[in-house]
Amino acid sequence: MGQIPRYLVAISELERCHGSPVPTGSVATELGRSPSTTTEMIQRLENEGLVVYERYAGVSLTPEGERKAAELTHTFETLCTFCRDILQLEDYEAEAMRLTGSVSPVVADRLEATLLE
Structure with missing residues (x-):
């Protein structure tokens, strides 16, 4: 990030x-x-x-700023779930933090939908 x-x-x-x-x-x-x-x-x-x-x-x-922070927080939480549950990374929060600013809200939403399937 x-x-x-x-x-x-x-x-x-x-x-x-x-x-x-x-x-x-x-x-x-x-x-x-x-x-x-x-x-x-x-x-x-x-x-x-x-x-x-x-x-x-x-x-x-x-x-x-609140809108942007909420969007980024949502992306971070989705990436944490992905890195922890799918990629099984030990330091999943750090990896999610590095990715958050690089992932668009559209990608985050689609990733979340995929994780919920």
Whole structure:
């Protein structure tokens, strides 16, 4: 998964667990990144209209960011199931994470339908 998808999924998960706005330090810890690198990426996400960043308060997903994060989370969960149940990979979550940003929603939906058959 590329950096933007990883950040969106992490922010979404942190919002769900701890509320919004999410401190940028929490995002940095979740992703194993430095605070400065995290702030730079969050500012990039803000420029793309995916988050609202309030200095010293934290970051929140915009409606478009929420939609994108939900789509990516669904793809990640589908790929986890595929990598675990079909490919029987030991580190299935890491492999699913690497693939998530590369798989379109159409492919994820069709893969999910195939897994449910």
